[in-house]
Amino acid sequence: MNQTDQLAVLKKPLPESLAAVLSLIFADRFSMTQAMRAHHGRDESSYPPMLPDAVIFAHSTEEVAAAVKLCSAHDVPVIAYGSGTSLEGHVLALHGGVTIDLSQMNQMVAVHAEDLTATVQAGVTRKQLNEEIRDTGLFFPIDPGANASLGGMAATRASGTNAVRYGTMRENVLALTVVTADGRIIKTGTRAKKSSAGYDLTRLFVGSEGTLGIITEVTVKLYPLPEAISAAVCSFPGTGEAVSAVIQTIQMGIPVARVEFLDENGVKAINAYDKMALPEKPLLLFEFHGTPASVAEQAQLVQAITAEHGASDFEWASRPEDRSRLWAARHNAYFALLQMRPGSRAISTDCCVPISRLAECILATKADCEAQGLVYAIIGHVGDGNFHVQMLVDPDDPADIARAEKVNSDMVTRAIGMDGTCTGEHGVGMHKMAFLVEEHGVGAIDTMRAVKHALDPKNLMNPGKIVRW
Amino acid sequence: MNQTDQLAVLKKPLPESLAAVLSLIFADRFSMTQAMRAHHGRDESSYPPMLPDAVIFAHSTEEVAAAVKLCSAHDVPVIAYGSGTSLEGHVLALHGGVTIDLSQMNQMVAVHAEDLTATVQAGVTRKQLNEEIRDTGLFFPIDPGANASLGGMAATRASGTNAVRYGTMRENVLALTVVTADGRIIKTGTRAKKSSAGYDLTRLFVGSEGTLGIITEVTVKLYPLPEAISAAVCSFPGTGEAVSAVIQTIQMGIPVARVEFLDENGVKAINAYDKMALPEKPLLLFEFHGTPASVAEQAQLVQAITAEHGASDFEWASRPEDRSRLWAARHNAYFALLQMRPGSRAISTDCCVPISRLAECILATKADCEAQGLVYAIIGHVGDGNFHVQMLVDPDDPADIARAEKVNSDMVTRAIGMDGTCTGEHGVGMHKMAFLVEEHGVGAIDTMRAVKHALDPKNLMNPGKIVRW
Numbered sequence: 020m021n022q023t024d025q026l027a028v029l030k031k032p033l034p035e036s037l038a039a040v041l042s043l044i045f046a047d048r049f050s051m052t053q054a055m056r057a058h059h060g061r062d063e064s065s066y067p068p069m070l071p072d073a074v075i076f077a078h079s080t081e082e083v084a085a086a087v088k089l090c091s092a093h094d095v096p097v098i099a100y101g102s103g104t105s106l107e108g109h110v111l112a113l114h115g116g117v118t119i120d121l122s123q124m125n126q127m128v129a130v131h132a133e134d135l136t137a138t139v140q141a142g143v144t145r146k147q148l149n150e151e152i153r154d155t156g157l158f159f160p161i162d163p164g165a166n167a168s169l170g171g172m173a174a175t176r177a178s179g180t181n182a183v184r185y186g187t188m189r190e191n192v193l194a195l196t197v198v199t200a201d202g203r204i205i206k207t208g209t210r211a212k213k214s215s216a217g218y219d220l221t222r223l224f225v226g227s228e229g230t231l232g233i234i235t236e237v238t239v240k241l242y243p244l245p246e247a248i249s250a251a252v253c254s255f256p257g258t259g260e261a262v263s264a265v266i267q268t269i270q271m272g273i274p275v276a277r278v279e280f281l282d283e284n285g286v287k288a289i290n291a292y293d294k295m296a297l298p299e300k301p302l303l304l305f306e307f308h309g310t311p312a313s314v315a316e317q318a319q320l321v322q323a324i325t326a327e328h329g330a331s332d333f334e335w336a337s338r339p340e341d342r343s344r345l346w347a348a349r350h351n352a353y354f355a356l357l358q359m360r361p362g363s364r365a366i367s368t369d370c371c372v373p374i375s376r377l378a379e380c381i382l383a384t385k386a387d388c389e390a391q392g393l394v395y396a397i398i399g400h401v402g403d404g405n406f407h408v409q410m411l412v413d414p415d416d417p418a419d420i421a422r423a424e425k426v427n428s429d430m431v432t433r434a435i436g437m438d439g440t441c442t443g444e445h446g447v448g449m450h451k452m453a454f455l456v457e458e459h460g461v462g463a464i465d466t467m468r469a470v471k472h473a474l475d476p477k478n479l480m481n482p483g484k485i486v487r488w
Numbered sequence: 489m490n491q492t493d494q495l496a497v498l499k500k501p502l503p504e505s506l507a508a509v510l511s512l513i514f515a516d517r518f519s520m521t522q523a524m525r526a527h528h529g530r531d532e533s534s535y536p537p538m539l540p541d542a543v544i545f546a547h548s549t550e551e552v553a554a555a556v557k558l559c560s561a562h563d564v565p566v567i568a569y570g571s572g573t574s575l576e577g578h579v580l581a582l583h584g585g586v587t588i589d590l591s592q593m594n595q596m597v598a599v600h601a602e603d604l605t606a607t608v609q610a611g612v613t614r615k616q617l618n619e620e621i622r623d624t625g626l627f628f629p630i631d632p633g634a635n636a637s638l639g640g641m642a643a644t645r646a647s648g649t650n651a652v653r654y655g656t657m658r659e660n661v662l663a664l665t666v667v668t669a670d671g672r673i674i675k676t677g678t679r680a681k682k683s684s685a686g687y688d689l690t691r692l693f694v695g696s697e698g699t700l701g702i703i704t705e706v707t708v709k710l711y712p713l714p715e716a717i718s719a720a721v722c723s724f725p726g727t728g729e730a731v732s733a734v735i736q737t738i739q740m741g742i743p744v745a746r747v748e749f750l751d752e753n754g755v756k757a758i759n760a761y762d763k764m765a766l767p768e769k770p771l772l773l774f775e776f777h778g779t780p781a782s783v784a785e786q787a788q789l790v791q792a793i794t795a796e797h798g799a800s801d802f803e804w805a806s807r808p809e810d811r812s813r814l815w816a817a818r819h820n821a822y823f824a825l826l827q828m829r830p831g832s833r834a835i836s837t838d839c840c841v842p843i844s845r846l847a848e849c850i851l852a853t854k855a856d857c858e859a860q861g862l863v864y865a866i867i868g869h870v871g872d873g874n875f876h877v878q879m880l881v882d883p884d885d886p887a888d889i890a891r892a893e894k895v896n897s898d899m900v901t902r903a904i905g906m907d908g909t910c911t912g913e914h915g916v917g918m919h920k921m922a923f924l925v926e927e928h929g930v931g932a933i934d935t936m937r938a939v940k941h942a943l944d945p946k947n948l949m950n951p952g953k954i955v956r957w
Contacts, residue, residue, distance in 0.1 A: 133739060134842035176684040187682050189691070190659055205931035211840040212872045213656050214909035215645040215695055217916055217924050217954055218936045222658070222691030226684055243741035270602060272712035313782045371680040375602035403681045440683035447686055455686050462674035466943065467687045473942030474935065485686055 030115040033072035037093040041075055041117070044085060048076040048123075059098075059118040062105045063165075064450060065364045065414065071098060071112035076120045080196055080204055080235040083119055087233065088202030090117050096479050099229040101171030102144060106367050107448025109175065109228050113483035119233065121170055127151050128236055136193060136210050138238040141170025148239075157241040160185040160276075163444065164350050169237045175446040176226030180349070183269075183402030184276040184308065185242065187444065192225050196236035200475040210238060223470070228446055229481035231474045245276075245308035249318055250342045252305075253330040254298040258282055258385060258397075261301040262378035264328040265401045269374050273320050277306035278402040282385065284359075285352050285396035292355030293348040298332050303401075304349060306342070352398050356409050360394045363411035366423040368450070370434035371405040371443030380437060381406055384430045391422040405443035432457065447485045455486070499584040502541035506562040510544060510586070513554060517545040517592075528567075528587045531574045532634075533919060534833045534883065540567060540581035545589045549665055549673055549704040552588055556702065557671030559586050565948050568698040570640030571613060573632075575836050576917025578644065578697050582952035588702065590639055596620050597705055605662060605679050607707040610639025617708075626710040629654040629745075632913065633819050638706045644915040645695030649818070652738075652871030653745040653777065654711065656913065661694050665705035669944040679707060692939070697915055698950035700943045714745075714777035718787055719811045721774075722799040723767040727751055727854060727866075730770040731847035733797040734870045738843050742789050746775035747871040751854065753828075754821050754865035761824030762817040767801050772870075773818060775811070821867050825878050829863045832880035835892040837919070839903035840874040840912030849906060850875055853899045860891040874912035901926065916954045924955070 033051075042049045050056075051073045060070035072095075077083045090097045096116025103110060112118060124140035125147065131137070132155040139148055144166045148159050163172060163179035171177070173195065178187035185191065194208030197220075207220035224232060255261035258280075265278055281289070281302045290297055305321055307314045322333055336342045348355075357365060372380045381397060388395040388408065399406030408430060410423040431441040431454045441454035456464050468486045471478075478488050502520075511518045519525075520542045529539035541564075546552045559566045565585025572579060581587060593609035594616065600606070601624040608617055615635045617628050632641060632648035640646070642664065647656035654660065663677030666689075676689035693701060724730035727749075734747055750758070750771045759766055774790055776783045791802060805811045817824075826834060841849045850866060857864040857877065868875030877899060879892040900910040900923045910923035925933050937955045940947075947957050 131842065131844070133735075133844035135739070136842065176682075176688075178682055182682060186659070189682070189688065190655070199931070199935060203931045203934075205935055206929055207932055209904075209909045209927065210842045210907040211874075211903075211909040211912065212843070213645075213647055213651060213658070213840055213874060213912050215911045215913050215915040216909045216920065216927055217695070217933075218700075218939055219645075219658065219688075219691045219695055220928075220932060220935060222688045223939075226686070226688055231687075243739070245741075266602075270604070270712070272714075309782075310785055312785055313779075316779055316781055371682055373600065373603035373605065373679045374681070375600070405680075405682060434680075435678075438679040440678050440680040440685045442684045443680065443682050444684050446684040451685065458678065458685055459689075460675060462668070462672045463676055463689060464686075465672075466668060466674055466689055469942040470687055470692075470939060473938040 033095065034093045037089060037095060038073060040089060041073065041086065045075045050074050059100055059110065059120065060112055062103050062108060062110050064106055064108045064448065065366045065412065066108045066111055066449065069111040069113050071118040072115045074118045074120055076123045078123055080198065083198045083233055083235050084202045084204050086117065086119055087198050091200065091202060091477065091479055094477060094479065096482050098481050099174065099233045101142060101168030102166065104165035104167050105171065105175060105448060106445045107450040109446060109448040109484060111449065113449065121235065122168065124235065130155065131210065132157055134210060135241045136238055137241055138236060139169050141235050141237060142168050144168050145172065152241065156244055158244050159239055159241055161188060161191055164353065169239065170234045173225050173234050173237050174228050178444045180277045180279055180400055182400060183278060184274055188225055189222060191240045192221055192237060193240060194238035195221055195224055195234050197224050197232040197234055199232045200477065200480050208238070228448065228484050230471060230485050231480060247311040247314040248306065248308055248342065249314050250304065250306045250336040250345060251318060251333060252297065252302060252336065252345060253325050253333040254300040254302050256300065256329050258301045258381055259378050260328045261303050262381055262401060264303065264325045264330065266374050266377060267324050268321055269402055273317055275305055275317065275321065275402060276308040279304040279349055280399040280401040280406065281352065282397040285356065285398045288355040288359050288396060289348040289352055292351055292358055295348055304345060352396065353409065356396050356411065360411040364414045366410045366412055366420070366427065367407060368427045368430065369405060369407045369443050369445045370430055370439055370441060371403060372434050372437045372439030374404045376437040377401060377404050380433055383433055384408060384426065387426045387429055391426055393422060393426065403443065404439065449484060452485065452487065502564065503562045506558060506564060507542060509558060510542065510555065514544045519543045528569055528579065528589065529581055531572050531577065531579050533575050533577045533917065534835045534881065535577045535580055535918065538580040538582050540587040541584045543587045543589055545592045547592055549667065552667045552702055552704050553671045553673050555586065555588055556667050560669065560671060560946065560948055563946060563948065565951050567950050568643065568702045570611060570637030571635065573634035573636050574640065574644060574917060575914045576919040578915060578917040578953060580918065582918065590704065591637065593704065599624065600679065601626055603679060604710045605707055606710055607705060608638050610704050610706060611637050613637050614641065621710065625713055627713050628708060628710055630657060630660055633822065638708065639703045642694050642703050642706050643697050647913045649746045649748055649869060651869060652747060653743055657694055658691060660709045661690055661706060662709060663707035664690055664693055664703050666693050666701040666703055668701045669946065669949050697917065697953050699940060699954050700949060716780040716783040717775065717777055717811065718783050719773065719775045719805040719814060720787060720802060721766065721771060721805065721814060722794050722802040723769040723771050725769065725798050727770045727850055728847050729797045730772050731850055731870060733772065733794045733799065735843050735846060736793050737790055738871055742786055744774055744786065744790065744871060745777040748773040748818055749868040749870040749875065750821065751866040754825065754867045757824040757828050757865060758817045758821055761820055761827055764817055773814060821865065822878065825865050825880065829880040833883045835879045835881055835889070835896065836876060837896045837899065838874060838876045838912050838914045839899055839908055839910060840872060841903050841906045841908030843873045845906040846870060846873045849902055852902055853877060853895065856895045856898055860895055862891060862895065872912065873908065918953060921954065921956065
């Protein structure tokens, strides 16, 4: 964290005139209290807190624009904050400044069920969205686990369990409202399903982590609720067998809606946390969506493939309550694992590789974790070639942290060597910046930097993230 | 075309020193002959030819980079050219300069069947790609009609008949090799299916029409050939009924692989051109992909929906040869229509709207065509809310052209008013530039321009397209 200490020196105090005018505009939605700043100065990453100088709660795109304009006039950094569930230090106020909390911008703007689209304010969470559209027979599939805000999900290009079938935020955001670095309000995209009308600003802001502008509204695709859903779990003698079964499923083009991998450590953790009795072996958790006939057909094919790879204990969960219990356990895996080493903090990382290399990549990473003697679990959205390593470290033990970071670094280098990526869905934040150059090369990083300089010439939008200035 | 005349004045002759060195490097792959320049100075649009000063045929990314560097050093524009099938003036040398023809860069770089990906040089056409991977059991679905090059398809964000099921180039390009305006070679993206690793440069270059850099290699997703395919045609009493059937099909989430609309003029044209005997009424052409059971199920659902909307003459085409004949006829529609008015040239345009507004948009546009007394057809990838209007004009009659442009302009305004886009898949080129501001607003266009200025500071990459300098 030496870098952080050095950068802290560069922090300037918030100009009093700016604080005064923000306080005037936002009244009790402006705060400089230690508690409020501390709450916004951390996320789910293992970084130490880095506090903004002030926090405001915006209620409209216009308010965000006004705040950005004022901060820009004072050369003060601006950080967008959704639900605080990011994992790589995205929202930490490395250079101080003003955090704009968008969580109270939680209004539905429009639901066009007949077009399978919804437009929401950035603070609407994925669970809220699905609740709001419950009567339409539609749903929004992107599910990164945490109940993240749509703005944050767009900003980090989130995905999760359903991405293997429905894609990520990259594929599911149709349009955005964005406040640019100069405080202008722009709209990117339309509700048309496809377009060749100019540069793809929507995709440029998706995944830009607040460094190019602040997303204030998001238009997403919705999908008809499948007529039939079924889920199944099965266990494997080893990680290699489980992952090989997934590889074959994907290569055959079976349109599974979800296929999640948990290694034996992950299974143990959720057994303990959720009082389940799953066999403590590598496990796959499938979900199938479609008509009753197509779901039955997919499940039959998958059962045959998993059997070929030594699967046992194949169990159906066709009742909604059984499915919910299984998925809740899967979603709790992060918290479940934390209980395996009380007082620890998780260093969480992810990568994504071409599907044929997945078994090799997971096995090598697992061996590294074992060699380092870590308490860890590997859990993956394996249908996409994407997996997570969660390592529990003593936050006060630098050697422990170094062991975990070594596993992370080796995993990323391995994934990049396989023509994969240093992060499939967590994003760059501060944690993966060093690896971006390794993945993309100097020329591509220079191109990203040119875009950053062009759209944020004063380096005030979430500075210190994604690309170095 | 006054604008063109004015801009022609700004053209500078090609510096002799540049011609000399390009000639030295490219030898007989460098040409300044009138015939070669004329061949590269037009596309399938109705614009008058605008000739480059010279043409080179590149054989490698490194050659493209060398040429771009040399042209940049001489402040000479560079235009990438694939198969010349663009429709909106994309490749016209508005400011002169050097056209880099990539059609001889037609090598397969790598096929990773086990990962469902292929990497090709930019000049590989979609038909060639499918030929090359025939033995893998995989296919590349994006089919814009013309046998376009993959580089050109990426550069225009092409899509076509299969997009309703498989997405467009936006969703199907994983990675690119790009020569930037300063002649550097960069790689965007990896073969990982998803990534949150920084700004989405891949999506930024996809659809940038050669204005930000030149795409020299493309990595795309492949798909397992469906186990079963079937196709069906049916006719409707009117356009409204046909489109309403499509709307309901999409709203129900039936995963049709293709659903094409032809109005009665389109049907008449292909009947005459392809010696078919289709009922000369609005027609839908469906294709279903999947397992035998799921294809049967989809077809049954669609047949019920179309019957509800008054469809008649529902006919199956399950034999490959019958399907091929139907799709060949559909693909020939453009040329078939040209025969309906000998000596004419087509003004071709497209737009895309949210699916619920599609019938209204098509009917109003059809009424405009009738009111203007045009020879025309409306043909659409209607599952995406995307349709084309092809209007035959006498290229020597300004009044005729003005009538067609009025229909185009009104259609675009209508589509934008419906929260749609001025082009679903043709791209901007020169023809849709004026409408971009209407669609995106000044702020978003300024953002696009900032990106252009950042990545092409001398305005040498296909200048005069997409955004005004």
